[in-house]
Amino acid sequence: MPILALQNVSKSFGALKVTDNVSFDVPKGQALGIIGPNGAGKSTLFNLITGNIRADGGAVQFDGQDVTRTPPMQRCLAGMGRSFQIPQPFGNLTVFENLVVAATHGQNLAEAQVTEHCANVLARTELLGRANQPASSLSLLQRKRLELARAMATGPKLLLLDEIAGGLTEAECDALIDTIRAIHAEGVTIIWIEHVLHALNSVVERLLVLDFGRIIGMGDPAEVMDSREVREIYLGIEI
Numbered sequence: 001m002p003i004l005a006l007q008n009v010s011k012s013f014g015a016l017k018v019t020d021n022v023s024f025d026v027p028k029g030q031a032l033g034i035i036g037p038n039g040a041g042k043s044t045l046f047n048l049i050t051g052n053i054r055a056d057g058g059a060v061q062f063d064g065q066d067v068t069r070t071p072p073m074q075r076c077l078a079g080m081g082r083s084f085q086i087p088q089p090f091g092n093l094t095v096f097e098n099l100v101v102a103a104t105h106g107q108n109l110a111e112a113q114v115t116e117h118c119a120n121v122l123a124r125t126e127l128l129g130r131a132n133q134p135a136s137s138l139s140l141l142q143r144k145r146l147e148l149a150r151a152m153a154t155g156p157k158l159l160l161l162d163e164i165a166g167g168l169t170e171a172e173c174d175a176l177i178d179t180i181r182a183i184h185a186e187g188v189t190i191i192w193i194e195h196v197l198h199a200l201n202s203v204v205e206r207l208l209v210l211d212f213g214r215i216i217g218m219g220d221p222a223e224v225m226d227s228r229e230v231r232e233i234y235l236g237i238e239i
């Protein structure tokens with residue numbers, strides 16, 4: 001059974017069709033990459049999956065349940081965690097306090113378990129040494145790590161990452177990839193939108209390409225990247 005299934009999901013903003021009859025499944029434990037030109041509808045697709053925006057048509061199933069009309073908070077409690085393209089921590093709270101907020105509200109964890117759970121997430125995201133620092137004082141890589149940690153603190157079965165590698169140096173990117181790989185190895189299903197293709201392709205097992213809200217390619221990353229339509233539309237290479 002897939003952990004996530006979209007069937008004919010559509011969304012328009014006025015006359016602009018941003019999600020055009022999109023259907024796909026994600027098996028449990030898989031890492032799926034999503035690529036596409038700016039404005040292709042990638043973040044909108046995440047918003048439809050998490051419930052931040054309501055689809056005009058179609059259905060979303062998560063972990064065997066129809067969640068098409070379920071609010072984002074309930075989807076989070078059911079096991080969907082996400083990072084945002086622009087990190088959105090509580091700047092005045094410490095790194096640890098940010099995780100406590102996520103763990104307390106994002107999953108049904110007993111109060112006595114919160115501290116241990118958050119310490120564990122800090123270790124897995126390599127933020128233990130920053131635990132008592134205000135979030136506003138972090139470097140870009142640390143803010144990306146905190147964004148990942150906040151999503152992990154909600155105890156996700158499905159982790160949605162929105163351009164988490166953007167703006168990092170090569171070395172920082174490699175360090176973040178190691179962390180994401182380790183999370184994936186623990187069995188967390190991942191859907192990752194990313195423009196940094198080498199980072200994405202070093203983690204994902206399957207690639208989905210969006211263009212003007214439509215899926216124009218899906219499958220093995222190397223085969224998808226090699227297809228004529230993807231090379232023409234996404235990479236702008238004339239064949």
Ligand SMILES: Nc1ncnc2c1ncn2[C@@H]1O[C@H](COP(=O)(O)OP(=O)(O)OP(=O)(O)O)[C@@H](O)[C@H]1O
Pocket residue numbers: 013018036037038039040041042043044045
């Ligand atoms: N709330 C909204 N109201 C109106 N138009 C929107 C809204 N959200 C997104 N759009 C438009 O929908 C289109 C797709 O936006 P979206 O952010 O999903 O693209 P994207 O593929 O994530 O782009 P990028 O790679 O630049 O982040 C864009 O033309 C955008 O301007």
